[in-house]
Amino acid sequence: MVNAIGVLGLGGVIGTVMLGLGTTPPDRVQGDLVRLIYVHPPLAWTTYLAFGVTALYGALFLWKRRPRFDQISAASAEVGVVLCALTLATGSIWGRPTWGVWWTWDARLTSTALLLALFAGYLALRKGIVDPEARARRSAILALIAVADIPLVHFSVKLWRTLHQQPTLLRPDPQISGVQAWTLLLGFVSMTLVYVWLTARRARLEAAEQHAESRYLETALAAR
């Protein structure tokens, strides 16, 4: 099942790249730079999804105390950090020719950078605690606090006057149609599948690492 999701995700990404770079037309205002829209918003959406799943499974861990929930939470956070960094990087690559700068302290950009810092902190916290129970509990609490930044990121373009453009798709009159809309949709679906595959594999690795860690501790204690 997981491998089938991976294959579908890979196929979707290849399709998105072919349509995004080849079939779709350039924009009247943005020219070829519009092609980055098939990559950047899907990365941003999967970042929200990844950190939302981190918080959800963190809450489930606090409730049920099952290690499996902590493993999924940790896996999703790590994948989310990669996706969030790529969201910022692709946005910066689009911003340089459009705004004339690689970075500006715009509300959307700043709140996204804060989101990256918060979840990088989550990963650092996990590295710093040896006891698995305390590590899972404290990181779950941090995830529940950090996830509050997501609505701030999403609504920042409405709450403040920003350089970042308004939503293209999530509005009563979507500003995209035809092959461009279908390519963007394919980008969203395939990036979601890639996220699910990466998180499932990373959670399996996390479980194996935690198992190896506990066996090593048992062996070390028995040898004393």
Next chain:
Amino acid sequence: MNYVFAGYALTLGALALYAARIVLAERRLRERPSEEAPS
């Protein structure tokens, strides 16, 4: 188009490297003797 290619190459490259890291770490863990300390 250079900015567009850079954006696509960075995204695909980073995701491919990250996926490879997960798969290789899993393989390494499977092949390691159980008493060895986790890295």
